[in-house]
Amino acid sequence: MEHDVKKAAPVDARFVRAKGLQYLDFLQKLHQRTKPEWYLEIGTNRGRSLSFVTCASVAIDPRFKLEEPAQGKKPLLLLLQETSDAGFASDTLRRLDPRFDIAFLDGMHKFEYLLRDLINAEKLMAKGGLVFMHDTSPLRSAMTGREPMRDGGWTGDVWKMLPILAEFRPDLKVDHLDCRATGLCMVRGAWGQSDALERNYDAILARYIDMTIDEFGVETYFAAHPHVSSVAFLDSL
Numbered sequence: 001m002e003h004d005v006k007k008a009a010p011v012d013a014r015f016v017r018a019k020g021l022q023y024l025d026f027l028q029k030l031h032q033r034t035k036p037e038w039y040l041e042i043g044t045n046r047g048r049s050l051s052f053v054t055c056a057s058v059a060i061d062p063r064f065k066l067e068e069p070a071q072g073k074k075p076l077l078l079l080l081q082e083t084s085d086a087g088f089a090s091d092t093l094r095r096l097d098p099r100f101d102i103a104f105l106d107g108m109h110k111f112e113y114l115l116r117d118l119i120n121a122e123k124l125m126a127k128g129g130l131v132f133m134h135d136t137s138p139l140r141s142a143m144t145g146r147e148p149m150r151d152g153g154w155t156g157d158v159w160k161m162l163p164i165l166a167e168f169r170p171d172l173k174v175d176h177l178d179c180r181a182t183g184l185c186m187v188r189g190a191w192g193q194s195d196a197l198e199r200n201y202d203a204i205l206a207r208y209i210d211m212t213i214d215e216f217g218v219e220t221y222f223a224a225h226p227h228v229s230s231v232a233f234l235d236s237l
Helices: 023-034 084-089 091-096 111-122 158-168 201-208 218-224 230-236
Strands: 038-042 056-060 077-080 100-105 125-134 173-177 184-188
Touching (some): 056 084, 077 091, 084 111, 111 201
Antiparallel strands (some): 125 184, 173 184
16 A cells, blocks of 8 residues: 655654665566566555556555556556455456466555465465565654554554564565665565465464564564665665
């Protein structure tokens, strides 16, 4: 779900500001360099993150508000206007049976939704595919609550995905990219090799549902999951 963080919004000194490429610029450059065959997007909203994609694509959003051209040069575009849970369970997607090279997960900003999106997306990822999760680098505690903020700067509690993956999926390569304005988590190795997240879903929810980032420790979080240069990653491709 796209959102804008006001430039004047205060930044808590305990938090580490993401100062790399703007996240849409990063994703566009990534597409240009890797030339994926299939792309998955959860949380399209106005369509900015979908507009520059040129490969076959599946986008899922309960309420599209497209302001950008969606089809473009795509040879195929499937828009599923429903929740991501329903989209992943749909007969349409099952019959299509794509294998995604890039997945961008930016739906509801509550970690349990993102956790399910990752579980479901992994089952459809191509070997070598990249999964990206938005908003893992908040700027202050107020942005990380369980309810949306009026100023549009709500990242929710999706930051919890990094410690969850560190504990339950140590087999994955997880990088916390420094993409402005609120970070981008890149996951490599999520190709359907493990059902650990699905098996432990209830236990994960019980442990994390009421936890705040202050209780977890802001400094602890950023020390365990430091930013990685988005520019350096693109240069490595």
